[in-house]
Amino acid sequence: MSEFANPSGTANGPQAQAYIASILRALGDRDPMEVFRSTPKMLSQVVLEVPEPQLKIPEAPGKWSIAQVIQHLADSELVGGNRFRMVMTHDRPPLTAYDQDLWAERLGYANANAKEALEEFTMVRRSNVRLFERLSGEDWNRVGLHSERGEESLRHLLNLYAGHDLVHLRQIDRIRAAVSKQSS
Numbered sequence: 111m112s113e114f115a116n117p118s119g120t121a122n123g124p125q126a127q128a129y130i131a132s133i134l135r136a137l138g139d140r141d142p143m144e145v146f147r148s149t150p151k152m153l154s155q156v157v158l159e160v161p162e163p164q165l166k167i168p169e170a171p172g173k174w175s176i177a178q179v180i181q182h183l184a185d186s187e188l189v190g191g192n193r194f195r196m197v198m199t200h201d202r203p204p205l206t207a208y209d210q211d212l213w214a215e216r217l218g219y220a221n222a223n224a225k226e227a228l229e230e231f232t233m234v235r236r237s238n239v240r241l242f243e244r245l246s247g248e249d250w251n252r253v254g255l256h257s258e259r260g261e262e263s264l265r266h267l268l269n270l271y272a273g274h275d276l277v278h279l280r281q282i283d284r285i286r287a288a289v290s291k292q293s294s
Contacts, residue, residue: 133273142272146239149275150232156282157224165224169285176285179278181222184231190271191238197254197264205254
């Protein structure tokens with residue numbers, strides 16, 4: 111299983127710690143707000159450059175296409191927006207985990223439209239950027255209680271989501287290369 115796999119229900123064990131460490135390693139010392147602001151433009155460039163039929167071709171059997179990755183990012187951003195707001199407005203609110211593979215299956219990621227998913231992602235991301243830009247010093251230390259990973263501060267959540275962006279941008283680059291080879 112990939113270090114970036116994050117199936118629901120495994121988050122308390124070594125798999126969860128490996129996942130979080132990998133996501134934070136992907137971010138490294140980059141400014142998470144810079145990543146947050148730049149991801150929509152980077153995704154937009156991909157959607158403009160890749161022929162539409164190739165956006166729906168998976169990297170390999172059982173793997174996601176570019177359109178599916180963008181839909182995942184859109185849904186993840188929606189979940190993040192809810193988490194960020196709950197932490198900001200409530201004292202130690204519960205943050206519910208979700209299984210991204212079930213979302214992909216049951217929410218029809220196989221039929222995702224990359225352009226529509228990008229619009230969804232961009233709109234919610236813009237709102238989340240504004241929220242983070244309004245936070246003051248102590249706001250960053252407010253925490254929620256993730257149902258599987260425990261206490262997570264707004265600062266930590268921002269770092270996780272920015273690292274998550276970078277992991278999926280790399281995945282999209284890998285898919286582009288694989289699909290390009292398949293198409294030539």
